[in-house]
Amino acid sequence: MSEIIEPLRGMNDVLPDEARWWHRLERVVREVFAAYGYREIRVPLLERTALFKRAIGEYTDIVEKEMFSFDDRDGASLTLRPEATASIVRAAITNGLLHNQRHRLFTLGPMFRGERPQKGRYRQFHQVDVEALGYGGPDVDAELILMSARIWRLLGIGRVSLELNSLGTPEARAGYREVLRGYFAAHESTLDADSRRRLGGNPLRILDSKNPDLAGLIAAAPLLTDSLDPASREHFDGLRARLDAAGVAYTVNPRLVRGLDYYSRTVFEWVTDALGSQNALCSGGRYDGLVEQLGGEPTPAIGWALGMDRVVLLMQELGTPAPAEPPQAYVVLAGAAAAARGLGLAEQLRDALPWLRIETDLGGGSFKAQFRRADRSGALIAVVLGEDELARDVAAIKPLRHDGEQLDCPFADLPACLARLLGGPSVDAAAAARQDRDP
Numbered sequence: 198m199s200e201i202i203e204p205l206r207g208m209n210d211v212l213p214d215e216a217r218w219w220h221r222l223e224r225v226v227r228e229v230f231a232a233y234g235y236r237e238i239r240v241p242l243l244e245r246t247a248l249f250k251r252a253i254g255e256y257t258d259i260v261e262k263e264m265f266s267f268d269d270r271d272g273a274s275l276t277l278r279p280e281a282t283a284s285i286v287r288a289a290i291t292n293g294l295l296h297n298q299r300h301r302l303f304t305l306g307p308m309f310r311g312e313r314p315q316k317g318r319y320r321q322f323h324q325v326d327v328e329a330l331g332y333g334g335p336d337v338d339a340e341l342i343l344m345s346a347r348i349w350r351l352l353g354i355g356r357v358s359l360e361l362n363s364l365g366t367p368e369a370r371a372g373y374r375e376v377l378r379g380y381f382a383a384h385e386s387t388l389d390a391d392s393r394r395r396l397g398g399n400p401l402r403i404l405d406s407k408n409p410d411l412a413g414l415i416a417a418a419p420l421l422t423d424s425l426d427p428a429s430r431e432h433f434d435g436l437r438a439r440l441d442a443a444g445v446a447y448t449v450n451p452r453l454v455r456g457l458d459y460y461s462r463t464v465f466e467w468v469t470d471a472l473g474s475q476n477a478l479c480s481g482g483r484y485d486g487l488v489e490q491l492g493g494e495p496t497p498a499i500g501w502a503l504g505m506d507r508v509v510l511l512m513q514e515l516g517t518p519a520p521a522e523p524p525q526a527y528v529v530l531a532g533a534a535a536a537a538r539g540l541g542l543a544e545q546l547r548d549a550l551p552w553l554r555i556e557t558d559l560g561g562g563s564f565k566a567q568f569r570r571a572d573r574s575g576a577l578i579a580v581v582l583g584e585d586e587l588a589r590d591v592a593a594i595k596p597l598r599h600d601g602e603q604l605d606c607p608f609a610d611l612p613a614c615l616a617r618l619l620g621g622p623s624v625d626a627a628a629a630a631r632q633d634r635d636p
């Protein structure tokens with residue numbers, strides 16, 4: 198036997214038994230985006246490294262140590278996207294979407310960061326990402342937060358809480374940066390190597406440090422809230438008033454600065470106490486300067502990203518049901534003639550009943566072995582075709598989950614028979630529904 202090739206650390210397989218929680222999450226977020234008029238955009242997984250360096254910031258953990266970057270054959274540096282905002286803004290600019298237009302967009306997909314893997318933190322992880330481009334007021338900030346709150350409600354997820362902060366304008370932040378630089382410079386001997394480097398680059402990033410030795414120093418640092426400019430304060434008050442009116446609870450956390458450089462004004466994070474240290478579920482903020490920074494016209498914008506892997510973990514932790522969808526019927530075939538007929542018969546049933554989930558036994562074997570597989574599939578009934586049935590132009594229908602009678606059903610009546618037994622829409626209703634859906 199050949200040696201097994203192990204998967205990469207922090208890159209997970211989602212096995213079929215687990216996929217149903219992902220499906221439920223994906224279904225709910227798509228329903229919510231449709232209900233608020235957000236439209237899907239799909240962007241590449243690979244972009245030029247310069248895009249993320251310029252958007253996320255040179256002195257961030259992501260750019261300094263987490264990106265999966267490599268040179269292509271022509272020597273251009275490329276990076277697997279660590280987040281979606283930069284790519285969506287790039288796409289809006291390069292496709293000319295921002296000429297006198299506003300867009301409310303979403304995307305779903307994998308992101309890549311070379312972090313140290315642990316429960317809830319992976320190297321390939323998945324985000325639902327929302328971006329509203331061209332909206333400057335606090336109303337859209339509130340709408341984005343309401344949308345995330347609705348997602349938790351529809352998923353039946355409790356144990357989440359919302360933290361809010363305002364980072365002010367870049368000018369106010371520049372003032373604060375100098376205040377911080379002064380503060381940390383006075384304690385330079387206590388800083389670690391990372392933080393000392395950031396002291397010269399961007400001292401705000403020192404606040405993101407996860408080094409426990411620095412926790413006390415960071416806790417005592419001056420607050421950004423005290424340097425906030427009046428317009429940002431008004432914006433923040435406007436957001437809070439809207440959240441209060443809509444009945445969304447939050448706490449203001451003046452220490453919430455977020456690990457990316459492009460944010461301005463509103464930042465927020467949904468956290469949970471049910472997942473241990475990886476407690477952030479959905480994080481976002483306003484980035485009014487980013488479009489211009491990436492070469493577009495000045496355009497206010499805001500977005501959030503929800504960590505799907507963590508939300509799936511939380512759904513499982515909290516016992517949120519995610520229905521499995523086993524086949525409703527299982528086709529058992531005995532003998533060569535029946536085997537030849539089986540796949541065609543299942544096709545006819547799927548044509549007549551688009552809602553039907555019907556699995557055909559493949560590979561043959563004894564009746565007993567096939568019934569064992571039928572039973573394991575979770576199907577409610579078996580549709581049995583043997584030589585005797587074929588000779589009489591009927592299929593036998595055998596209940597698998599209760600003790601009802603086996604009955605014979607003529608081929609021509611099979612769709613109606615299955616619709617009756619399985620409680621699905623009748624043949625005519627099913628055809629009409631399909632006509633509506635796929636005209």
Ligand code: AMP
Nearest residue numbers: 317318319322477478479480502503504
């Ligand atoms: P960020 O893009 O860093 O603001 O992260 C947005 C959300 O993505 C976080 O709230 C997490 O839920 C999720 N997330 C970020 N990094 C990871 C990771 N390495 N593994 C799993 N989820 C992550």
